[in-house]
Amino acid sequence: MASDTSTNVTTPTADAPNLLDAFPDKRQALEEYLDSLPLARAAGRKKGFLIQSLHRAQAIFGYLPEEVQVLVAKKLELHLSEVYGVISFYSFFTDKPVGKHKINVCTGTACFVRGADIILQEFARQLKISEGETSEDGMFSLGGLRCVGACSLAPVVMVNEDVEGNVEPPMVKKIIRRCMQEGE
Amino acid sequence: MNNTFTQIHTVKFQQPLHADVETNHNPAFEVRFEADGEIPVPQVVIWLGSGEEQHVVQGEQIRKGINNTYVATVPANLIPIGDHMLQVQGCRKLDLATAIEPDWVKTSKPLNIDTPSLTTQQLLARRFGKGPVRPTEAKPIPAMVRVTVNGQQVVVEPETTILEVTRQLGIRIPTLCHFKLDSFNVEHRMGSCRVCVVEVEDRHNLLPACCTPVVDGMKIKTNSLRAINARRTMLDLILSDHPKECLTCEANQSCELQNLAHEFGLHKVLYEGEQSTYAIDLANEAIVRNLDKCIMCRRCETACNEIQTVGILSGVRRGFEAVVAPTGEKSLADTKCVFCGQCVAACPVGALSANNRTYDVWTALNNPRKKVIVQTAPAVRAAFHEAFDKPAGSCSTGKLVSALRNLGFDHVFDTDFAADLTIMEEATEFIARLNKNENLPILTSCCPGWVKFFEHQFPELMYMPSTAKSPQQMFGAIAKSYYANKIGVNPEDLVVVSVMPCLAKKYEASRSEFAPGGIRDVDIVISTRELASMCKEAGIMYDSLPESDFDNPLGESSGAGVIFAASGGVLEAALRSASEWLTGETLANVDFEAVRGLSGIREATVTIGDTQVKAAVASGLGNARRLLEKIKAGDASYHAIEIMACPGGCINGGGQPFIHGDTRILEKRRAAIYAEDAHKPIRKSHENEYIKKLYEEFLGEPGSEKAHQLLHTHFQKRDNL
Numbered sequence: 001m002a003s004d005t006s007t008n009v010t011t012p013t014a015d016a017p018n019l020l021d022a023f024p025d026k027r028q029a030l031e032e033y034l035d036s037l038p039l040a041r042a043a044g045r046k047k048g049f050l051i052q053s054l055h056r057a058q059a060i061f062g063y064l065p066e067e068v069q070v071l072v073a074k075k076l077e078l079h080l081s082e083v084y085g086v087i088s089f090y091s092f093f094t095d096k097p098v099g100k101h102k103i104n105v106c107t108g109t110a111c112f113v114r115g116a117d118i119i120l121q122e123f124a125r126q127l128k129i130s131e132g133e134t135s136e137d138g139m140f141s142l143g144g145l146r147c148v149g150a151c152s153l154a155p156v157v158m159v160n161e162d163v164e165g166n167v168e169p170p171m172v173k174k175i176i177r178r179c180m181q182e183g184e
Numbered sequence: 185m186n187n188t189f190t191q192i193h194t195v196k197f198q199q200p201l202h203a204d205v206e207t208n209h210n211p212a213f214e215v216r217f218e219a220d221g222e223i224p225v226p227q228v229v230i231w232l233g234s235g236e237e238q239h240v241v242q243g244e245q246i247r248k249g250i251n252n253t254y255v256a257t258v259p260a261n262l263i264p265i266g267d268h269m270l271q272v273q274g275c276r277k278l279d280l281a282t283a284i285e286p287d288w289v290k291t292s293k294p295l296n297i298d299t300p301s302l303t304t305q306q307l308l309a310r311r312f313g314k315g316p317v318r319p320t321e322a323k324p325i326p327a328m329v330r331v332t333v334n335g336q337q338v339v340v341e342p343e344t345t346i347l348e349v350t351r352q353l354g355i356r357i358p359t360l361c362h363f364k365l366d367s368f369n370v371e372h373r374m375g376s377c378r379v380c381v382v383e384v385e386d387r388h389n390l391l392p393a394c395c396t397p398v399v400d401g402m403k404i405k406t407n408s409l410r411a412i413n414a415r416r417t418m419l420d421l422i423l424s425d426h427p428k429e430c431l432t433c434e435a436n437q438s439c440e441l442q443n444l445a446h447e448f449g450l451h452k453v454l455y456e457g458e459q460s461t462y463a464i465d466l467a468n469e470a471i472v473r474n475l476d477k478c479i480m481c482r483r484c485e486t487a488c489n490e491i492q493t494v495g496i497l498s499g500v501r502r503g504f505e506a507v508v509a510p511t512g513e514k515s516l517a518d519t520k521c522v523f524c525g526q527c528v529a530a531c532p533v534g535a536l537s538a539n540n541r542t543y544d545v546w547t548a549l550n551n552p553r554k555k556v557i558v559q560t561a562p563a564v565r566a567a568f569h570e571a572f573d574k575p576a577g578s579c580s581t582g583k584l585v586s587a588l589r590n591l592g593f594d595h596v597f598d599t600d601f602a603a604d605l606t607i608m609e610e611a612t613e614f615i616a617r618l619n620k621n622e623n624l625p626i627l628t629s630c631c632p633g634w635v636k637f638f639e640h641q642f643p644e645l646m647y648m649p650s651t652a653k654s655p656q657q658m659f660g661a662i663a664k665s666y667y668a669n670k671i672g673v674n675p676e677d678l679v680v681v682s683v684m685p686c687l688a689k690k691y692e693a694s695r696s697e698f699a700p701g702g703i704r705d706v707d708i709v710i711s712t713r714e715l716a717s718m719c720k721e722a723g724i725m726y727d728s729l730p731e732s733d734f735d736n737p738l739g740e741s742s743g744a745g746v747i748f749a750a751s752g753g754v755l756e757a758a759l760r761s762a763s764e765w766l767t768g769e770t771l772a773n774v775d776f777e778a779v780r781g782l783s784g785i786r787e788a789t790v791t792i793g794d795t796q797v798k799a800a801v802a803s804g805l806g807n808a809r810r811l812l813e814k815i816k817a818g819d820a821s822y823h824a825i826e827i828m829a830c831p832g833g834c835i836n837g838g839g840q841p842f843i844h845g846d847t848r849i850l851e852k853r854r855a856a857i858y859a860e861d862a863h864k865p866i867r868k869s870h871e872n873e874y875i876k877k878l879y880e881e882f883l884g885e886p887g888s889e890k891a892h893q894l895l896h897t898h899f900q901k902r903d904n905l
Binding site: 066069070079080081082083084085088089095 | 489495496497498499500501502510511512513905
C-alpha cells in the first residue's frame with residue numbers, strides 16, 4: 001500500500017517559473033486593474049467581474065497560467081476551480097503559453113466544405129504541431145475556430161488579427177514564411 | 185357613450201388566419217356582444233401579443249342586431265397565433281363565436297366581469313403587468329398561490345417549486361440531478377437533466393419541476409404522455425453517453441440512473457455512438473473518479489463548493505467534452521481535496537466512489553501468518569444494518585460484532601475504546617491550556633477531513649487544534665505497541681483493519697507520520713458500505729446473526745466514546761471528563777444537550793466549577809470556515825470547539841450507506857447513537873476500566889512522555905490553491 005499519496009505539502013518550488021514573480025510590472029498592472037473594479041459595491045456578485053478580469057489578464061500575460069488564475073480567484077473571492085471552469089469553457093481563454101503568431105483555421109461549415117480540414121492538416125504538418133499546440137520555439141500556435149463571418153472567402157485562416165481568404169494548401173508555406181520574416 | 189363598461193377577454197389563436205387570394209377565402213371570426221343601450225360608435229379592439237400593437241374593428245365590420253346586440257366580424261388575416269386580448273367598448277355580455285373555422289379561436293374567462301369601475305389602463309396593467317407606476321409601498325405579505333396538479337387544487341406559498349408542491353401532495357415526479365438536504369437547508373437545482381419535466385397548461389414547453397416556481401392559476405399535469413415521453417427521451421440520451429456496465433459498477437443497486445432506467449422500463453439502448461472516455465483517477469487512497477460515468481448533474485460541485493467550501497470541483501470544458509474536474513484537471517491527490525467523501529455521497533451514479541479495499545482485507549484474513557484485528561468506528565453501528573434494508577433508528581452493535589467475527593477477524597475491537605483514550609489526552613490538553621489561558625480555543629482534531637482542511641486553508645491557526653491523534657490512529661498505535669507486545673506478536677505480523685463511516689480515514693491511515701519505521705499503525709481502512717458488501721459476499725445473513733460483545737482489552741467503551749459519531753459528541757465527551765477533573769466532583773447530569781443537534785453551528789456556555797466555558801460546535805466544512813473566520817476577525821471567542829467535516833458528523837460520513845438526500849435518516853442515526861450512550865453503564869471516558877488499566881500498565885498518565893510519543897501528532901502547512 002502506498003503511504004501518503006498527497007504531494008501537496010508546501011515546499012519551495014524551483015521548477016515552473018512563476019509568471020507573477022518573473023514579471024512584477026505585469027503583476028502590478030493586473031493587480032491595479034482588479035483593484036479598480038467596483039468590487040466592494042458588488043458584494044455577492046463579484047463573480048460577474050470574472051470574464052472581464054480574465055480578458056485583461058490574458059491581454060497582459062498572453063495566457064492564463066495557474067498563478068494568474070489564483071490571483072484573479074483570490075481578488076474575486078472565487079474558488080480556483082470555478083475560474084478554471086470558465087477558462088476551459090471559452091475557447092478564447094488559454095492556460096497554455098501561445099506562440100508569437102496565432103494561426104487559426106476556420107472550421108465552420110462553409111470553410112469545412114471548402115477544405116478547411118486539409119488546410120489545417122497542412123499547417124500541422126509544416127509546423128510539426130497539432131491543433132491546440134504551440135511550437136517548441138514559441139513562434140506559432142495552431143488552432144481551429146468557428147465562423148468568422150467571411151464565408152464568401154472560404155476557406156479562411158486567421159493569421160494573428162488578419163483574415164486570409166481563399167486559402168489553398170500551397171499558400172500555407174507562404175503564410176508561415178511571411179510570419180517568420182515579420183518576426184525578424 | 186352609454187354608461188356601460190368595457191369588457192376584456194383573453195383570446196388564444198391556435199392557427200394563423202391567412203387570407204387566401206386564389207380561392208377568395210378570407211377567414212374571419214365573429215364577436216357577438218350585448219350592450220345596455222345603443223352604442224353610438226361600437227368598437228372592438230384586439231391587443232396583440234404583449235399589448236403593444238392593436239387592431240381596431242369598427243364601422244361596417246360591426247352589424248347591429250336586435251335588443252342592442254352587435255356582431256363584429258374580425259378579419260383575421262393580420263392576427264398571428266398566440267394570446268391576444270379582446271376589448272369591446274360598452275358591452276355587457278360577450279359571446280365569442282368563430283364564424284368560419286371553430287377550431288381557430290379559444291377563449292378563456294373574462295377578466296373584469298365584477299370590476300366595472302376599472303379603467304381600460306388598469307385592465308391592461310392587470311393583463312400585461314404594465315400601467316401607471318404606483319408609489320412604492322411597504323412590501324405586502326406575498327399572497328398564497330393557487331395551483332392545480334392533476335386536477336387536484338392546492339394552495340401553496342409563492343416561490344414553491346412544482347416539485348415541492350407535488351411532494352406535498354404525495355405525487356412523485358422522477359428526478360436525477362436534483363438534490364435536497366432538508367436538515368442542512370441545501371438544495372441543488374440545476375435543472376440540467378430534464379428528467380422531471382411536467383406539462384403546464386398554456387405553456388408551450390414542458391417545464392422542469394425542480395426549478396420552476398409555481399404561479400397563481402397554474403394547471404400542472406405531471407403524468408401526461410408528452411411529459412413521460414420527454415423524460416424517457418432524456419434518459420435515452422443520458423444513457424447514450426453512459427457506460428452500460430452496471431454489473432461491475434461500484435454503484436450497482438445504489439445508482440439513481442439505474443433505478444430510473446428500471447422504473448421507465450428502458451429495455452433497449454436507443455442511441456449508440458461516441459462515448460466520452462477519461463483516465464480513471466485513483467491516485468489517492470480515498471476516492472476514485474471514473475468520469476466516463478459522469479452525467480454532469482453537478483451535485484458533487486454543490487457538495488464540494490457550497491456545503492464544504494473546499495472548492496475543488498467545477499464543470500470544465502464544454503459540449504460533449506464537458507466534465508466535472510478539479511482545476512487544471514489534476515488528480516485529486518494533487519489538490520487541496522480533504523477526501524471527506526461528501527461528493528461521493530452526492531453522486532447519483534458511480535462516477536465518484538470509495539477506493540475499495542475489501543480485496544486487501546480478504547487477502548489478510550486468509551494469510552495464516554498474519555494476526556488480523558479489526559476496529560469499528562462509533563458511527564458504523566448506527567448505519568451498518570441499513571445496508572441490509574433494515575430501518576435506521578437503532579444501533580446494530582451486537583450483530584456487527586458477530587458479522588466481523590464470522591468474516592474471520594481474530595479479534596473484534598472497538599474504536600470507541602480509542603475514543604475514550606482520545607478524550608483522556610484531549611481533555612488533559614484542554615485543562616492545561618485553560619489553566620494557563622493560552623492557545624485557546626482548543627479545536628478537536630479527530631476528523632481527518634477537517635485536519636487536512638485547516639492544514640490547507642487556515643495554517644495560521646495551526647496552534648489551535650489538539651495534538652491528540654484521532655481514535656483510529658490511537659487504536660492503531662496502541663495495537664501495534666501495547667497489544668502486540670501483550671499477545672506476543674511482531675507488529676509486522678499484526679494487521680489492523682478499520683471499519684469507518686468515512687473515506688478521509690483511508691487517507692489519514694496513509695499519512696507518513698502514522699507509519700513509524702515504515703509500518704503503518706492502521707493497515708487497511710474500509711467503509712461501512714464496503715463491510716456490508718463483504719458480509720453479503722461471505723453469505724452472512726443479517727437476520728440470523730446473534731448479538732455478541734467486543735473482545736478485550738481494546739473493546740470496552742463508555743457512552744462518551746459512542747457519541748463521537750454525532751456532531752457535538754466529542755465536545756460533550758471531553759466536557760464530561762474535563763468538568764469532573766476540574767471540579768473533583770461527580771457530574772449530576774452527564775447530558776450536555778446544548779451541544780447536540782444537526783444544525784451547522786451551535787454555541788453553548790457550560791459552567792465548570794466557577795469557570796464559564798464557552799464552547800462551539802460546527803459540522804460541515806462550510807460552517808467550520810464561517811466559525812473560524814469569525815474567530816480570526818475577533819468577532820467571537822471560545823475555549824473549546826469541535827469541528828467535523830461532514831454535516832451532522834460521522835453519522836453522515838462519506839462511507840455510510842447512501843441516504844439519497846433523505847436527511848430524516850440522519851436524525852434517526854443520531855437518536856440511535858444517543859440512545860446507545862444512555863444505555864451504557866459507564867458514560868465517562870475516564871471511568872472506562874480498560875483505559876485505566878492501559879495507563880497503569882503502559883502509558884503512565886495522560887500527557888506523559890510515552891503518551892505523547894504514541895498518541896499525539898503534528899500538522900503541516902499545505903498549499904492553498
